[in-house]
Amino acid sequence: MIRRGWLSYGQDWALVLYYSGRVTIGFGLLMAIPMLVGIAQQDWYDACIFAFSGGVTVAIGYVLTFIAGRPNRPAQWIHGLVITAVAWLLAMLLGALPYELSGYYLSYLDAIFDVMSGLTTTGLTLIQHADRISDALNTWRFLVTYLGGQGIVVMALTFFVNESGAFKIYVGEAKDERLLPNVRSTARAIWRISLLYLVVGSFILFISLVVWGFPPVRAIWNAIWMFMSAWSTGGFAPHSENILYYHDPFFEFAATSIAIVGSLNFAFHYALWQGRWREIRRDLEFVTFVITVNVLWALVAVGLIHTGTYTGIVELVRMGWLNLVSAHTTTGFSNIYAVQFPLEWGGLAFLAVVIAMLFGGSATSTAGGFKAIRIGTVFRAIQEDIRRLLMPESAVIKTHLHHVEDFILNDTRVRGAALIILLYLATFGTGALVLTMYGYPLNQALFEAASVTGNVGLSSGVTSATMAPLIKVMFIGMMWVGRLEFLSVFVFVTHVIRGVVRR
Amino acid sequence: MRAWIAGMAAELGLAAGFIAIAFAIAAVAILLR
Numbered sequence: 393m394i395r396r397g398w399l400s401y402g403q404d405w406a407l408v409l410y411y412s413g414r415v416t417i418g419f420g421l422l423m424a425i426p427m428l429v430g431i432a433q434q435d436w437y438d439a440c441i442f443a444f445s446g447g448v449t450v451a452i453g454y455v456l457t458f459i460a461g462r463p464n465r466p467a468q469w470i471h472g473l474v475i476t477a478v479a480w481l482l483a484m485l486l487g488a489l490p491y492e493l494s495g496y497y498l499s500y501l502d503a504i505f506d507v508m509s510g511l512t513t514t515g516l517t518l519i520q521h522a523d524r525i526s527d528a529l530n531t532w533r534f535l536v537t538y539l540g541g542q543g544i545v546v547m548a549l550t551f552f553v554n555e556s557g558a559f560k561i562y563v564g565e566a567k568d569e570r571l572l573p574n575v576r577s578t579a580r581a582i583w584r585i586s587l588l589y590l591v592v593g594s595f596i597l598f599i600s601l602v603v604w605g606f607p608p609v610r611a612i613w614n615a616i617w618m619f620m621s622a623w624s625t626g627g628f629a630p631h632s633e634n635i636l637y638y639h640d641p642f643f644e645f646a647a648t649s650i651a652i653v654g655s656l657n658f659a660f661h662y663a664l665w666q667g668r669w670r671e672i673r674r675d676l677e678f679v680t681f682v683i684t685v686n687v688l689w690a691l692v693a694v695g696l697i698h699t700g701t702y703t704g705i706v707e708l709v710r711m712g713w714l715n716l717v718s719a720h721t722t723t724g725f726s727n728i729y730a731v732q733f734p735l736e737w738g739g740l741a742f743l744a745v746v747i748a749m750l751f752g753g754s755a756t757s758t759a760g761g762f763k764a765i766r767i768g769t770v771f772r773a774i775q776e777d778i779r780r781l782l783m784p785e786s787a788v789i790k791t792h793l794h795h796v797e798d799f800i801l802n803d804t805r806v807r808g809a810a811l812i813i814l815l816y817l818a819t820f821g822t823g824a825l826v827l828t829m830y831g832y833p834l835n836q837a838l839f840e841a842a843s844v845t846g847n848v849g850l851s852s853g854v855t856s857a858t859m860a861p862l863i864k865v866m867f868i869g870m871m872w873v874g875r876l877e878f879l880s881v882f883v884f885v886t887h888v889i890r891g892v893v894r895r
Numbered sequence: 896m897r898a899w900i901a902g903m904a905a906e907l908g909l910a911a912g913f914i915a916i917a918f919a920i921a922a923v924a925i926l927l928r
Contacts, residue, residue, distance in 0.1 A: 592903060649910035656906070665902030672909070689917055693924040705921050713917040 406460040408474045413456030415479040420449030430528035438528035445489035476565050477884035484508045494529050496520050498857050508868045511540035512875035515627020515724035515849025518857045522632040530630050534620040541624025541758030546579045571662045585661050593619040593650045600643040622650040624758045627724025627849035635725040648717050655721035655753030659796045676795045677754050680768035685720050688744045692716045695741030720748040722760040724849020733852045734835050749842040760847025766809035773806040815878045820845040844870045
């Protein structure tokens with residue numbers, strides 16, 4: 393039979409279900425961690441919630457792998473994309489079980505919204521009474537964010553999948569750069585970097601909290617959770633007032649610094665950890681990030697000085713810079729109240745934050761948004777075209793760039809970068825349009841749509857449990873496509889539609 | 896291992912550098928007001 397390069401039903405779905413099942417089993421096993429927290433604290437209700445939810449998740453994963461059977465051929469690119477989309481959907485639906493059973497959510501829709509927000513490292517939340525939830529449930533909230541940042545497929549590749557074709561699954565999760573020749577070692581390197589930072593970053597935050605008067609045990613929990621949130625550029629906090637709760641400038645700057653480091657490309661981390669210092673100066677993505685952060689910060693500073701919102705330099709940097717960096721790294725920590733953005737930030741600073749949220753961090757990192765590499769690529773392409781117009785027609789112009797390795801700018805790269813930026817803009821535009829249809833003011837609609845599309849998590853006051861269900865569903869979809877960078881979801885949806893039509 | 900620690904320290908140093916630059920830009924913006 394001649395294959396048309398497209399999934400044929402039956403065998404291909406079996407392959408997709410098999411690997412999705414493996415990822416689901418891995419995800420379910422992780423519920424043991426919050427369960428153990430519950431047991432250790434003699435919080436039997438939460439321990440039972442996680443035992444039950446974990447059991448159900450693992451069982452569903454096993455059933456899927458059982459139905460599918462072990463595949464007799466390696467996964468192709470197309471499978472990788474569909475596996476990722478399916479695995480993320482399953483994780484969203486099953487990861488919400490403990491949330492729903494905890495009683496802190498008004499509906500199951502709110503619970504899956506929060507799981508998707510966590511997995512995509514967005515950080516918008518619909519939880520009720522966040523200050524009162526148990527340590528076990530908080531551990532799960534932050535674990536979901538931490539895992540989502542590394543990628544649940546990366547997790548599965550590290551620990552549960554050892555077949556050839558693994559790289560093709562890995563790419564589906566918007567992590568298309570290999571740090572090492574072998575995908576399994578790449579996934580492991582990602583984990584090694586993240587876990588080492590977990591220890592060091594949590595310690596820095598712990599010291600900051602203890603110095604500020606936190607009881608040591610509470611400080612340990614808060615430091616670990618806030619590290620997971622910052623490193624994954626998530627933005628959840630164990631308190632309803634987010635990072636403002638701590639009222640500690642050092643803690644805020646430390647958390648923001650961790651978020652900046654977390655928003656850098658894993659390949660960039662790896663290069664520096666190998667002693668390749670020149671990357672700091674040469675890497676197109678890092679240089680682009682430095683430029684866009686500082687230009688946008690200058691705009692925010694001018695805007696805030698103009699409106700007179702913050703008078704002293706420390707206050708200006710603490711409120712202005714922290715929120716801008718939080719937006720640019722797509723973290724979503726905020727030390728001001730949501731309504732202050734539309735009410736106190738004026739036009740310029742507000743718009744600069746919206747642009748920062750769309751720009752986002754680095755590719756192959758935990759961040760969302762366009763990603764700095766794409767902005768850099770498109771900018772250099774424009775530059776090359778201008779040079780071409782200025783030179784004689786016979787001149788051959790080549791732009792040499794460096795990102796992970798040396799390369800020459802070509803149309804394929806520019807096209808890829810431009811198309812993804814265009815898709816982000818289309819998603820952002822659609823989101824803003826729907827929000828204005830629901831009667832939200834334009835500035836808030838733009839802010840919230842940028843925040844959701846870029847997986848940021850800052851809010852201008854739109855996101856709340858009282859939001860219309862359709863908006864919640866739309867936000868879930870936007871977070872999902874934004875995090876997986878469209879391709880996985882498009883291939884999955886097209887595949888389902890084609891399958892239905894074929895029948 | 897030493898290279899890894901140096902790499903991590905460099906990254907945290909870069910992040911601290913961002914804060915220093917932020918203060919410098921803010922100071923210039925305030926002076927030019």
